[in-house]
Amino acid sequence: MDNQSIFQYSWEILPKKWVHKMKRSEHGNRSYTNTDYPFPLLCFLKWHTYTRVQVSIDICGVDHPSRKRRFEVVHNLLSTRYNSRIRVQTSADEVTRISPVVSLFPSAGRWEREVWDMSGVSSINHPDLR
Numbered sequence: 001m002d003n004q005s006i007f008q009y010s011w012e013i014l015p016k017k018w019v020h021k022m023k024r025s026e027h028g029n030r031s032y033t034n035t036d037y038p039f040p041l042l043c044f045l046k047w048h049t050y051t052r053v054q055v056s057i058d059i060c061g062v063d064h065p066s067r068k069r070r071f072e073v074v075h076n077l078l079s080t081r082y083n084s085r086i087r088v089q090t091s092a093d094e095v096t097r098i099s100p101v102v103s104l105f106p107s108a109g110r111w112e113r114e115v116w117d118m119s120g121v122s123s124i125n126h127p128d129l130r
């Protein structure tokens with residue numbers, strides 16, 4: 001299954017409350033989700049037969065001071081089975097907390113801690129924010 005097929009299939013199958021916008025580029029697929037749904041979306045991407053995301057490459061925090069929800073949390077994922085990169089983005093403000101994904105991807109703990117340190121976006125019940 002190629003990037004185009006994964007993109008099309010994901011858009012058709014995913015609940016619209018999880019993903020409100022998707023974009024496709026030569027560098028991978030990009031999904032925009034609400035603050036409440038990154039965890040179920042990442043569960044789907046990890047365990048579904050046609051996505052099989054095995055690697056959380058990193059998690060970044062981006063600051064857009066002119067926006068109302070000024071922070072953007074970006075999960076960069078890789079499906080080695082389909083050689084596909086997927087980016088999941090969600091917006092947050094100073095008081096919004098996001099769901100941790102360390103239970104899905106153990107390496108994500110370090111990246112979530114960095115987003116907390118650099119951007120101030122915290123995770124709900126994160127095991128080690130220090």
